[in-house]
Amino acid sequence: MSSPQIVWLRRDLRLGDNPALYHAARQGPVIAVYVLDDVRPGSHAYGGASRWWLHHSLASLARSLEARGSRLILRRGDAVEELCKIAGESGAEAVHANRHYEPWWRKAQGEMKERLDLRLYDANYLLPPGTVTTGSGGPYKIYTPFSKATLELLPPRDALPEPEALTSPESWPASDDLADWQLLPTKPDWAGGMREFWRVGEAAAHERLEWWEDHVDDYQEDRNLPSVDKTSQLSPYLHFGEISPVQIWHALKHKRSNGWRTFEKELIWRDYAQNAICQFPRYALDNYRDEFDKIEWRDPATDETAVRDLKAWQQGRTGYPIVDAGMRQLWQTGWMHNRVRMIAASFLIKHLLIDWRVGERWFWDTLVDADYASNATNWQWVAGTGVDSNMFVRIMAPLSQSEKFDAAGYIRTYVPELAGLDEPFVHDPPDHMRGQYPEKIVGHREGRERALAAYKAMKGER
Numbered sequence: 206m207s208s209p210q211i212v213w214l215r216r217d218l219r220l221g222d223n224p225a226l227y228h229a230a231r232q233g234p235v236i237a238v239y240v241l242d243d244v245r246p247g248s249h250a251y252g253g254a255s256r257w258w259l260h261h262s263l264a265s266l267a268r269s270l271e272a273r274g275s276r277l278i279l280r281r282g283d284a285v286e287e288l289c290k291i292a293g294e295s296g297a298e299a300v301h302a303n304r305h306y307e308p309w310w311r312k313a314q315g316e317m318k319e320r321l322d323l324r325l326y327d328a329n330y331l332l333p334p335g336t337v338t339t340g341s342g343g344p345y346k347i348y349t350p351f352s353k354a355t356l357e358l359l360p361p362r363d364a365l366p367e368p369e370a371l372t373s374p375e376s377w378p379a380s381d382d383l384a385d386w387q388l389l390p391t392k393p394d395w396a397g398g399m400r401e402f403w404r405v406g407e408a409a410a411h412e413r414l415e416w417w418e419d420h421v422d423d424y425q426e427d428r429n430l431p432s433v434d435k436t437s438q439l440s441p442y443l444h445f446g447e448i449s450p451v452q453i454w455h456a457l458k459h460k461r462s463n464g465w466r467t468f469e470k471e472l473i474w475r476d477y478a479q480n481a482i483c484q485f486p487r488y489a490l491d492n493y494r495d496e497f498d499k500i501e502w503r504d505p506a507t508d509e510t511a512v513r514d515l516k517a518w519q520q521g522r523t524g525y526p527i528v529d530a531g532m533r534q535l536w537q538t539g540w541m542h543n544r545v546r547m548i549a550a551s552f553l554i555k556h557l558l559i560d561w562r563v564g565e566r567w568f569w570d571t572l573v574d575a576d577y578a579s580n581a582t583n584w585q586w587v588a589g590t591g592v593d594s595n596m597f598v599r600i601m602a603p604l605s606q607s608e609k610f611d612a613a614g615y616i617r618t619y620v621p622e623l624a625g626l627d628e629p630f631v632h633d634p635p636d637h638m639r640g641q642y643p644e645k646i647v648g649h650r651e652g653r654e655r656a657l658a659a660y661k662a663m664k665g666e667r
């Protein structure tokens with residue numbers, strides 16, 4: 206019997222279009238391994254909502270492997286050390302893995318190459334990060350030219366089928382029991398809303414894609430309307446790699462609609478975000494524009510009013526229905542509509558003058574699609590601190606955004622105390638609602654002026 210091949214799984218929890226698994230299976234018996242490593246990612250170890258998703262995703266993948274006569278080996282600890290141990294115990298010839306670009310995974314891949322025969326594959330992006338380059342061969346910093354260049358280089362590679370067969374090794378290495386990892390919340394169990402909202406796993410991802418095939422043509426018109434709620438909701442499946450963007454692209458490529466073209470560009474934003482963290486590995490931690498290091502944020506660590514405002518934002522009690530609906534949707538389901546993410550993020554950074562990194566942390570803990578690259582890229586974009594970003598001085602007005610994007614139905618769903626209000630009051634509740642719904646924690650004009658003053662002071666224009 207040929208020697209076993211280890212497949213090191215991370216955010217690629219699928220059997221179809223999984224290059225590492227596919228190539229390993231052609232070379233010998235497969236040992237598929239997931240290592241829960243909470244140390245290497247440092248501040249970006251998985252948050253609560255991601256851990257909930259991860260549990261169900263691993264359980265689903267383990268069932269799929271067992272149905273094919275194979276197994277998923279679970280280990281907890283340092284990823285490189287655990288894989289070296291498994292290789293030693295099993296006599297494995299090589300470790301096959303799909304490339305990951307988070308700075309801690311790039312470091313781990315480098316270390317592993319020194320110790321084992323590590324074979325890396327491109328799996329999780331339309332085009333491998335680093336391959337879309339300018340005329341002079343450098344990486345793009347700005348989305349629009351990156352997107353144009355990507356469109357010229359597409360189509361992506363072909364999607365690979367599931368391996369035809371998975372041969373077992375002569376003996377299996379020891380595995381942890383998933384339940385012992387305690388990824389699910391128990392005291393309290395806050396995941397009820399997420400259980401209702403989501404089905405997790407590779408099969409669920411493909412069902413969602415089938416549903417999306419019938420709706421993508423309307424994406425151009427519907428994508429900004431939270432009440433219509435017609436975006437793909439594929440983000441957590443993509444984040445955990447239960448489906449690949451290449452599979453999605455090939456499934457929808459026959460579409461000729463503007464909706465598909467716009468959707469394709471959103472998938473390119475995802476590629477762009479990876480491209481950004483390849484260039485700026487600390488993108489989730491530092492302002493790209495370092496002049497913002499001087500802005501005087503209100504700091505919840507030292508300022509009582511800032512803590513109060515931060516809590517109101519986190520709990521959906523700001524007195525701005527669109528912001529509160531978004532923050533409550535996030536808490537209940539682990540997901541928030543993109544338009545509302547922008548409004549809620551802008552409100553924290555500008556109306557409340559709280560550092561975008563505080564919001565990035567909250568999203569990291571509460572989103573089921575929390576992604577090092579996409580979260581950082583979007584927070585820096587809204588804040589105006591990023592390499593490609595909106596200007597800080599463009600301050601979204603939550604009340605007019607709510608009307609413009611017709612959010613009444615969305616607000617009535619997530620802020621039930623406002624469900625009886627007609628338009629336009631549901632966007633901006635009248636005074637008699639006080640007692641049932643919070644008063645605005647800051648006036649729009651007051652918040653805007655405070656933000657602009659802080660920006661001017663940063664620029665030395667006081």
Ligand SMILES: Cc1cc2nc3c(=O)[nH]c(=O)nc-3n(C[C@H](O)[C@H](O)[C@H](O)COP(=O)(O)OP(=O)(O)OC[C@H]3O[C@@H](n4cnc5c(N)ncnc54)[C@H](O)[C@@H]3O)c2cc1C
Binds near residue numbers: 474543575580
């Ligand atoms: C402050 C803020 C934080 C965000 N944090 C994350 C995050 O942690 N993880 C995440 O996946 N997305 C993040 N986004 C981007 C976007 O909001 C989500 O990708 C989108 O809402 C997911 O819903 P969907 O799958 O229905 O998207 P669709 O509109 O159906 O888009 C399809 C796919 O394209 C990708 N995509 C779409 N928009 C973006 C974008 N702006 N940037 C990068 N990729 C995009 C996603 O993978 C998404 O699933 C954030 C946006 C903001 C404003």
